Amino acid sequence: xxxxxxxxxxxxxxxxxxxxxxxxxxxxxxxxxxxxxxxxxxxxxxxxxxxxxxxxxxxxxxxxxxxxxxxxxxxxxxxxxxxxxxxxxxxxxxxxxxxxxxxxxxxxxxxxxxxxxxxxxxxxxxxxxxxxxxxxxxxxxxxxxxxxxxxxxxxxxxxxxxxxxxxxxxxxxxxxxxxxxxxxxxxxxxxxxxxxxxxxxxxxxxxxxxxxxxxxxxxxxxxxxxxxxxxxxxxxxxxxxxxxxxxxxxxxxxxxxxxxxxxxxxxxxxxxxxxxxxxxxxxxxxxxxxxxxxxxxxxxxxxxxxxxxxxxxxxxxxxxxxxxxxxxxxxxxxxxxxxxxxxxxxxxxxxxxxxxxxxxxxxxxxxxxxxxxxxxxxxxxxxxxxxxxxxxxxxxxxxxxxxxxxxxxxxxxxxxxxxxxxxxxxxxxxxx
Amino acid sequence: xxxxxxxxxxxxxxxxxxxxxxxxxxxxxxxxxxxxxxxxxxxxxxxxxxxxxxxxxxxxxxxxxxxxxxxxxxxxxxxxxxxxxxxxxxxxxxxxxxxxxxxxxxxxxxxxxxxxxxxxxxxxxxxxxxxxxxxxxxxxxxxxxxxxxxxxxxxxxxxxxxxxxxxxxxxxxxxxxxxxxxxxxxxxxxxxxxxxxxxxxxxxxxxxxxxxxxxxxxxxxxxxxxxxxxxxxxxxxxxxxxxxxxxxxxxxxxxxxxxxxxx
Numbered sequence: 001x002x003x004x005x006x007x008x009x010x011x012x013x014x015x016x017x018x019x020x021x022x023x024x025x026x027x028x029x030x031x032x033x034x035x036x037x038x039x040x041x042x043x044x045x046x047x048x049x050x051x052x053x054x055x056x057x058x059x060x061x062x063x064x065x066x067x068x069x070x071x072x073x074x075x076x077x078x079x080x081x082x083x084x085x086x087x088x089x090x091x092x093x094x095x096x097x098x099x100x101x102x103x104x105x106x107x108x109x110x111x112x113x114x115x116x117x118x119x120x121x122x123x124x125x126x127x128x129x130x131x132x133x134x135x136x137x138x139x140x141x142x143x144x145x146x147x148x149x150x151x152x153x154x155x156x157x158x159x160x161x162x163x164x165x166x167x168x169x170x171x172x173x174x175x176x177x178x179x180x181x182x183x184x185x186x187x188x189x190x191x192x193x194x195x196x197x198x199x200x201x202x203x204x205x206x207x208x209x210x211x212x213x214x215x216x217x218x219x220x221x222x223x224x225x226x227x228x229x230x231x232x233x234x235x236x237x238x239x240x241x242x243x244x245x246x247x248x249x250x251x252x253x254x255x256x257x258x259x260x261x262x263x264x265x266x267x268x269x270x271x272x273x274x275x276x277x278x279x280x281x282x283x284x285x286x287x288x289x290x291x292x293x294x295x296x297x298x299x300x301x302x303x304x305x306x307x308x309x310x311x312x313x314x315x316x317x318x319x320x321x322x323x324x325x326x327x328x329x330x331x332x333x334x335x336x337x338x339x340x341x342x343x344x345x346x347x348x349x350x351x352x353x354x355x356x357x358x359x360x361x362x363x364x365x366x367x368x369x370x371x372x373x374x375x376x377x378x379x380x381x382x383x384x385x386x387x388x389x390x391x392x393x394x395x396x397x398x399x400x401x402x403x404x405x406x407x408x409x410x411x412x413x414x415x416x417x418x419x420x421x422x423x424x425x426x427x428x429x430x431x432x
Numbered sequence: 433x434x435x436x437x438x439x440x441x442x443x444x445x446x447x448x449x450x451x452x453x454x455x456x457x458x459x460x461x462x463x464x465x466x467x468x469x470x471x472x473x474x475x476x477x478x479x480x481x482x483x484x485x486x487x488x489x490x491x492x493x494x495x496x497x498x499x500x501x502x503x504x505x506x507x508x509x510x511x512x513x514x515x516x517x518x519x520x521x522x523x524x525x526x527x528x529x530x531x532x533x534x535x536x537x538x539x540x541x542x543x544x545x546x547x548x549x550x551x552x553x554x555x556x557x558x559x560x561x562x563x564x565x566x567x568x569x570x571x572x573x574x575x576x577x578x579x580x581x582x583x584x585x586x587x588x589x590x591x592x593x594x595x596x597x598x599x600x601x602x603x604x605x606x607x608x609x610x611x612x613x614x615x616x617x618x619x620x621x622x623x624x625x626x627x628x629x630x631x632x633x634x635x636x637x638x639x640x641x642x643x644x645x646x647x648x649x650x651x652x653x654x655x656x657x658x659x660x661x662x663x664x665x666x667x668x669x670x671x672x673x674x675x676x677x678x679x680x681x682x683x684x685x686x687x688x689x690x691x692x693x694x695x
Contacts, residue, residue: 052545058695097686108547112551151690212536265551270553365521397521
């Protein structure tokens with residue numbers, strides 16, 4: 001019924017002349033198997049059906065877009081989601097279309113990198129997934145866009161926040177340490193109690209192309225949805241130290257932040273040089289009661305910090321076999337806070353990635369992907385990703401792979417969170 | 433005696449004039465290339481449905497479909513936009529190319545599943561286009577500034593058409609050491625190209641056919657509707673077809689921007 005209602009505006013608009021209507025999507029059968037954790041409380045394997053669909057209607061300067069995804073898991077009901085990525089209307093004004101207005105839910109991708117994304121910060125995430133490329137939720141947006149040279153100046157207003165998706169306590173995708181999270185808290189100055197989704201935020205972004213250089217600059221006053229602080233809002237004094245007043249009230253706390261950032265892509269000879277960065281200043285008067293161990297706690301808030309990622313990419317062709325390989329190198333670091341504070345801020349607080357995408361250039365688009373993410377500070381932590389994709393026909397495709405997490409011990413920070421959660425997976429997709 | 437000296441003077445002047453106005457093979461090659469470019473300019477905008485048939489060494493075939501748009505740019509290379517329609521997993525992928533006469537092209541790829549516009553390096557021109565025998569270089573803008581030309585001889589094409597046979601050597605950054613091009617004397621379009629790899633061995637041949645006449649602002653323009661590319665080393669083949677082609681289309685320049693890729 002809901003889907004039919006969402007389709008209604010499109011059906012009304014379809015008969016208009018000179019209109020272009022397009023649709024596309026996929027249905028994927030997902031299966032994944034985690035390494036055994038000897039716990040009967042968690043699901044060591046998942047079978048799920050994932051679907052993503054997009055409808056787009058363009059008539060003159062008007063565009064209407066509807067896009068979303070859904071997932072139904074055979075065991076873990078908390079993995080069942082229906083997420084709107086796009087549901088907006090936009091209108092381009094003028095003959096050359098130099099001004100655009102957009103209103104509705106929108107998914108943004110501001111990243112220039114493959115694994116580390118300091119500047120891609122707008123949308124709330126689904127933390128049940130690949131930590132380096134999480135699924136996103138659309139955000140209610142009012143956008144004005146002006147053409148400037150070979151780029152644009154964009155102004156944004158976001159009147160509400162979408163709550164991120166966290167895996168259930170029975171999920172093997174780490175993150176929540178086997179504890180069920182309560183609703184997210186939006187920390188705005190000293191106001192800690194707000195779990196209302198109606199929180200106004202705004203931003204401005206400028207992007208431009210000059211010769212071989214693409215760059216963007218952005219300023220945002222919004223809630224940081226990339227670095228949640230997991231803890232308790234309220235505590236009581238017990239034996240001289242503060243403990244949560246209710247142990248079941250574990251919540252992700254998202255702090256309001258003013259951040260300036262940007263991206264850069266520059267083609268130099270055979271290389272593509274990339275950079276992405278951000279500096280964040282939090283409204284951090286309120287401090288969250290966070291666990292240090294299972295029995296001890298401390299009050300803290302996210303530290304102001306910079307985050308910088310640099311990347312290099314090169315395509316190498318093997319003419320004799322007509323194959324080609326894309327070699328990717330990326331490195332990222334949190335700048336400013338101490339080593340211990342950095343650790344608490346991000347999974348990838350100082351990490352490097354070496355990646356290889358090997359394309360066989362055959363009829364079926366066979367592709368091998370390998371990436372190795374190494375923590376440079378905590379050298380016992382690494383993430384290895386190996387996958388192979390191949391078409392079965394024009395519509396069908398499969399992907400088989402493995403993700404291996406390595407860390408010295410289980411813990412609350414970095415890749416320690418994922419220790420023991422290595423997995424193998426097979427996805428079979430039907431595209432339409 | 434006077435008449436003898438006059439005759440000598442005339443002979444010397446004639447020889448000098450022959451010497452000063454004699455066209456070298458390089459000059460003639462460049463002149464023909466320039467004439468061909470001038471003859472084919474003025475299309476304003478080119479819109480078509482594109483189909484590519486990939487044939488492996490055993491004769492198995494697979495079809496790829498795209499929409500193509502080209503915007504003519506005065507004093508620089510053209511801008512092009514290709515929208516992929518199949519296979520379905522890449523449906524909606526768009527490739528935007530700003531080609532340039534004297535510098536590397538700018539190229540971006542829009543990946544609809546990620547909603548991401550990715551800048552890509554255009555230096556690696558020998559990469560296969562969608563797994564076909566066509567490389568990005570074959571399908572990109574063929575600006576004359578990117579080659580050195582050498583006229584080889586007059587000849588006849590396989591179809592019996594009078595052609596100029598010209599060798600063109602890439603100035604910089606190419607997957608080929610040279611190309612030998614047969615240019616129709618009738619409409620100054622390439623009708624056959626032999627591509628030589630970096631070891632100077634014959635790699636591929638391309639045969640253009642189905643030439644169709646278009647008239648744009650009173651100017652006659654000819655375009656091939658089919659290119660049959662054969663890789664003589666791997667025995668694989670690819671056929672590129674244009675259908676529903678329109679020339680003289682007045683595109684908005686805003687269509688060929690990064691911004692429009694996301695629309």
